[in-house]
Amino acid sequence: MARKGLQAVLVAAVALLALAGVALMSYLQPQPELRDIASRVEKIEAISAQLQSFTPTVNTQGVVESRLTISLKAQAAGQVVYTSDKFLAGGFFQRDELILQVDPRDYELALVEAQVTVATAEQTLSKERELSRLAFVDWQQYSKAQASDLVLRIPQLREAEAGVKGARANYERARIRLSRTEVRAPFELMIDHKQVDQGQVVSDNQALAAVFGTEQAEVRMPLSQQQMDLLQLAEIGILGPSAVRAVTIRDPSRDGDNVWSASLDRVEASLDRKSRVYYAIATVRDPLNLRGDSNRVPLLPGVFVDLEVAGKKIKHVFRVPIRAMRDDNNIYLFENNQLITRRVTVLARDRETVTIVAGLQPGDIVCVSPPWSYVAGMKAQLAMLDGIAVDEQTLSAKGRRAKIPVSPVAAGN
Numbered sequence: 001m002a003r004k005g006l007q008a009v010l011v012a013a014v015a016l017l018a019l020a021g022v023a024l025m026s027y028l029q030p031q032p033e034l035r036d037i038a039s040r041v042e043k044i045e046a047i048s049a050q051l052q053s054f055t056p057t058v059n060t061q062g063v064v065e066s067r068l069t070i071s072l073k074a075q076a077a078g079q080v081v082y083t084s085d086k087f088l089a090g091g092f093f094q095r096d097e098l099i100l101q102v103d104p105r106d107y108e109l110a111l112v113e114a115q116v117t118v119a120t121a122e123q124t125l126s127k128e129r130e131l132s133r134l135a136f137v138d139w140q141q142y143s144k145a146q147a148s149d150l151v152l153r154i155p156q157l158r159e160a161e162a163g164v165k166g167a168r169a170n171y172e173r174a175r176i177r178l179s180r181t182e183v184r185a186p187f188e189l190m191i192d193h194k195q196v197d198q199g200q201v202v203s204d205n206q207a208l209a210a211v212f213g214t215e216q217a218e219v220r221m222p223l224s225q226q227q228m229d230l231l232q233l234a235e236i237g238i239l240g241p242s243a244v245r246a247v248t249i250r251d252p253s254r255d256g257d258n259v260w261s262a263s264l265d266r267v268e269a270s271l272d273r274k275s276r277v278y279y280a281i282a283t284v285r286d287p288l289n290l291r292g293d294s295n296r297v298p299l300l301p302g303v304f305v306d307l308e309v310a311g312k313k314i315k316h317v318f319r320v321p322i323r324a325m326r327d328d329n330n331i332y333l334f335e336n337n338q339l340i341t342r343r344v345t346v347l348a349r350d351r352e353t354v355t356i357v358a359g360l361q362p363g364d365i366v367c368v369s370p371p372w373s374y375v376a377g378m379k380a381q382l383a384m385l386d387g388i389a390v391d392e393q394t395l396s397a398k399g400r401r402a403k404i405p406v407s408p409v410a411a412g413n
Contacts, residue, residue, distance in 0.1 A: 042371045042380045044368075045367070045383055045384040048365060049360045049362060051362055053315050055311065055314070056230045056314065057308050057310050060306075061304065062221040062282070063220070063302065065217065065302075067218050068187060068212060069210075069211075069212045070211060070212075072183065073206060074183070076204065077102070077202065078106065078181065079201045080197070081101055081103045082101040083099070084100065087191065090191060102182075102183075107181055117170060118170075121164040125161055125164050128159075135151060139152070183208060188213060188215050189211040190211065190214050191211055192210040195207050196209075216283055216286075219249065219281070219307060220281055223279070237267065238266045246263060246264075247261070247309050282307060288300070321354075324368045329343055331366060337381070339379075339380040341374075
């Protein structure tokens with residue numbers, strides 16, 4: 001029991017000595033000099049606020065897809081007797097170019113039979129017309145009364161006329177069926193992957209290949225309400241010529257400056273209920289560069305791309321470095337030898353620059369070297385203004401600047 005009491009006393013003594021050491025070190029440590037931030041004179045760099053024009057841009061992303069993507073299907077049953085040498089994945093076909101052909105012999109025989117039926121029906125019609133004419137002549141010789149349709153063989157004549165129409169319709173149907181044994185490109189297309197080959201027997205409506213159009217590609221890109229407002233997109237659906245916006249497309253997976261030009265020409269008519277964004281469509285013409293009009297690389301379907309959409313030019317705005325902002329809506333200003341903040345209306349911002357449409361006046365001195373700590377109305381002194389060292393004469397001249405009213409924001413081409 002005595003040993004346990006002694007151990008407790010030793011532990012308590014060690015703890016007291018540790019506390020005493022900490023207190024002594026804290027007492028002996030040099031104390032920082034307390035300074036009054038409000039009385040400190042902060043030397044700053046600044047720029048003069050100037051009105052300028054601004055073309056806003058919006059960055060977004062999307063996936064490239066062909067405007068036309070279909071499954072090519074057979075319209076005639078039979079054995080595939082011919083396929084083009086280009087009937088391969090990646091094969092390109094011009095509009096109306098032959099891709100493959102189904103055995104046409106059965107359809108050719110059906111066309112001949114239909115042609116015989118047309119000839120027989122036309123012969124019957126000629127015969128009935130002549131019989132009707134003779135019946136009319138005989139009636140005129142032996143009677144002065146009005147002849148009935150039955151006497152003049154009018155029903156038989158109408159039946160023969162209908163027979164000719166039906167035979168010609170059957171002939172046209174047989175001709176169409178024969179033409180469908182040839183599978184031709186409905187538009188300029190490229191084979192994504194084929195599903196049949198030469199010698200295979202196909203049925204009506206069987207898939208032959210998956211193809212996509214090469215004349216135009218589309219990128220479906222999300223835009224928030226703020227981005228729509230920045231681009232001044234007020235229309236929905238197919239946009240008019242004045243509302244079309246230029247789009248620059250980049251493939252982030254490629255090295256080098258590979259860009260494609262596109263146009264934002266329509267906006268989908270519904271808001272996505274989950275993400276609460278609009279979807280706009282950018283159209284790229286000749287995305288695979290098959291016409292060889294430029295040296296750019298092909299833009300294939302399925303590629304994930306970055307997009308930059310250019311809006312309309314906006315006049316009478318201020319553009320300042322982002323470091324001039326104290327927070328999202330307040331800017332540092334030098335005025336009367338003091339550093340103050342003022343609330344402004346921000347139109348757009350990026351990593352380096354903020355575009356302001358209200359809250360500044362031309363000639364305002366904007367601080368671009370914010371202090372490490374700020375107190376409203378703290379004393380300040382200009383060291384640099386617009387990249388030039390400031391002396392007393394320059395500072396005096398800037399202090400007498402004229403107050404010019406700011407024009408309202410206006411859009412222009």
